[in-house]
Amino acid sequence: MDKWEGKTAIVTGASAGIGDAIVRDLVKYGINVVALARRMDRLESLRDQLKDEPGKVIPIKCDVSDKASIDAAFEEIDKQVGTLQILVNNAGIALTHGMFGDDDDKTDEIISSTINTNFLGLVRVSRKAYKLMKKSEDYGIIINIGSIAGHSASFDYIINVYPGTKFAVRAVTESMRQELNKLKDTKIRVCEISPGGVHTEIGGDSLNSPEMKEMIESGLVPILKGSDISQTVLFMLMTPYEVNITEMIVKPVGERI
Ligand SMILES: NC(=O)c1ccc[n+]([C@@H]2O[C@H](COP(=O)([O-])OP(=O)(O)OC[C@H]3O[C@@H](n4cnc5c(N)ncnc54)[C@H](OP(=O)(O)O)[C@@H]3O)[C@@H](O)[C@H]2O)c1
Secondary structure, three states, rough: HHHOOOOEEEHHHEOOOHHHHHHHHHHOOOEEEEEEEEEEHHHHHHHOOOOOOOOEEEEEEOOOOOHHHHHHHHHHHHHHHHOEEEEOOOOOOOOOOOOOOOHHHHHHHHHHHHHHHHHHHHHHHHHHHHHHHHHHHEEEEEEEEEEEHHHOOOOOOOOHHHHHHHHHHHHHHHHHHHHHHHHHOOEEEEEEEEOOOOOOOOHHHHHHHHHHHHHHHHOOOOOOOOOHHHHHHHHHOOOOOOOOOOOOEEEEOOOOO
């Protein structure tokens, strides 16, 4: 990890769950992390908690589902740090809401925000980040957080277009890799991590009820921690610049899906 010391990373969706865990791990290695999310209070609290780590946290508000918000955030990033070597596209939402209900406006809003956050946001942030990486003339890596839902859309519960967006994340990761190859941009790698179930806020109240917590703690429900995925991010970063593990599936032992 020494090679990344003093470099800059952007982590989207840094205010909770997997993103929060990734920020905590990166700063330990002296990487300065631009933490993006909508909830600034959480990002500022994370910066304060990690103030004694070798790397610093730079909180910047960004709604990745909104192009204007991404543009504004990157203007700020350009001003505050100027260059970039690591991007972790992690921000995402999953809402248990069907596609065929009668509440047309609400359903349409949920479908759009899921696509805009999980897919379009990831593509737009990557385009902006690429410019900063090129400017730095250094080695760069883009790590896209997909999901096991990007490998199979069969779930016990309804999550509308979520699996569709995660299949798209895997496809666009490969398209990015192909384009970087064609551009002979061999200093920038792009890869994807597909987590299985992780105990975070994304599952809403059902995953965080006292009964569920007890089942998770007693091992009855196999589930990963955010830190298990941040360790996978570190593993990707530890590989030599010339090595690209293009995709990695990470499941808790015993997961059925
Ligand atoms: N947990 C799982 O079981 C699981 C499994 C596979 C894949 N994943 C993927 O892992 C990633 C992280 O999820 P998580 O489990 O850590 O969920 P989480 O605890 O709910 O955290 C989601 C993060 O995304 C951010 N976010 C959501 N919408 C955003 C937007 N429009 N703009 C900017 N940031 C936004 C949230 O920040 P703000 O609300 O402050 O903006 C939050 O920091 C997602 O891409 C998810 O699909 C999770």
